[in-house]
Amino acid sequence: MRPLRWNIDAADGRARAGTIATRRSEIETPVFMPVGTQGAIKGVRFEWLEQEMDARIVLANTYHLFLRPGPETIRELGGLHRFNTWGRAILTDSGGFQVFSLNDLRRLTEEGVEFRSHLDGSKHFLSPEISMEIQAALGSDIVMVFDECPPGDAGHEATRTSLELTARWAARSRQCFDELQDSGSDTGRIENAPEGLDGRQALFGIIQGAGHFDLRSESLERTVAIGFDGYAIGGLSVGESKEVMYGVLDHIAHQMPADAPRYLMGVGTPEDMITAIGHGVDMFDCVIPTRNGRTGGAFTSRGKLNIRNAAYARDERPLDPDCTCSVCRRYSRAYIRHLYQAGEMNAATFISHHNLAFFIALMREARRAIIDGRYNEFAAAALAKLGDESASGV
Numbered sequence: 001m002r003p004l005r006w007n008i009d010a011a012d013g014r015a016r017a018g019t020i021a022t023r024r025s026e027i028e029t030p031v032f033m034p035v036g037t038q039g040a041i042k043g044v045r046f047e048w049l050e051q052e053m054d055a056r057i058v059l060a061n062t063y064h065l066f067l068r069p070g071p072e073t074i075r076e077l078g079g080l081h082r083f084n085t086w087g088r089a090i091l092t093d094s095g096g097f098q099v100f101s102l103n104d105l106r107r108l109t110e111e112g113v114e115f116r117s118h119l120d121g122s123k124h125f126l127s128p129e130i131s132m133e134i135q136a137a138l139g140s141d142i143v144m145v146f147d148e149c150p151p152g153d154a155g156h157e158a159t160r161t162s163l164e165l166t167a168r169w170a171a172r173s174r175q176c177f178d179e180l181q182d183s184g185s186d187t188g189r190i191e192n193a194p195e196g197l198d199g200r201q202a203l204f205g206i207i208q209g210a211g212h213f214d215l216r217s218e219s220l221e222r223t224v225a226i227g228f229d230g231y232a233i234g235g236l237s238v239g240e241s242k243e244v245m246y247g248v249l250d251h252i253a254h255q256m257p258a259d260a261p262r263y264l265m266g267v268g269t270p271e272d273m274i275t276a277i278g279h280g281v282d283m284f285d286c287v288i289p290t291r292n293g294r295t296g297g298a299f300t301s302r303g304k305l306n307i308r309n310a311a312y313a314r315d316e317r318p319l320d321p322d323c324t325c326s327v328c329r330r331y332s333r334a335y336i337r338h339l340y341q342a343g344e345m346n347a348a349t350f351i352s353h354h355n356l357a358f359f360i361a362l363m364r365e366a367r368r369a370i371i372d373g374r375y376n377e378f379a380a381a382a383l384a385k386l387g388d389e390s391a392s393g394v
């Protein structure tokens, strides 16, 4: 028995349409995972994600929940699912990415990393073992190993040093994770798991190596040797050029084990996801639908628009005329712009809601195209339309 089951429902070239059965939900891929940094999707209630968008999995950030309210509080409250009421799958990151984004605030050793909280400057320590303990207390369904994320433009030598540390940390993560599963530390454990599943947390490994193809291959080999339930590509969308990102995807994604889900961490834009799916990636997450939503940025099938633009003051069209979400069915660009200009919080929630619905619908369309054997045509048409910003009325 395993913590999750992966099935490829259809393949078209390197693109795959699959199903990930987790202990809490079945996830059809390609999938976009909304990011709930603090255990909540900013501005969008879980009711909408469940009933309207039918999101099957969301992401939560270990770093933020570690600092506040703290893993012991969440453990006492019965785990993250019980605390935030989301009953479907949750993936938690390891906290590494956030800590390494702090730059001046950290001290790195073989053991782990010391850092100062961005909230109050207090000192904290994270290691593979502590990250596994926090993620067990949260009770997420998919746990990520604790890795070091080098800068996107890191040189060959620095990247090699970093990936060797990441490989040692992956082995320590695996060992501690297994011990925690055996000791019953996981608050999300399900006794009556779906058939064939053991009700335990799943653990994903992370492939690093920045923009160096040889190091990406080596990282993949070493990560697969340890053995995980799924594999992620880390260290992309961290400031490198599109050429580097797409080059790494073209090099590594199809070499990753076919019999496990492939997750591209922190990506991305609709264009990036469509490209990555073509290389064989199954899972994505990114904060941009809600982050941009709060500053007036809407993603549409014809590219991005910013609702602050005066051109929308009398525009009665919905954010995206091709979108069927409840915001687009009801509200006009002119009204949402008015709300934004007036500082009404509904402007942010409406645009965030639409953006998430758009990302999730885009993944559903991509899946349909893969199943129908027309992914290349779909991708070319979608990318051409996304680049056609004039059509959105900008």
Ligand SMILES: [Zn+2]
Pocket: 319, 320, 323, 324, 325, 326, 327, 328, 329, 354, 355, 357, 358
């Ligand atoms: Zn919409």
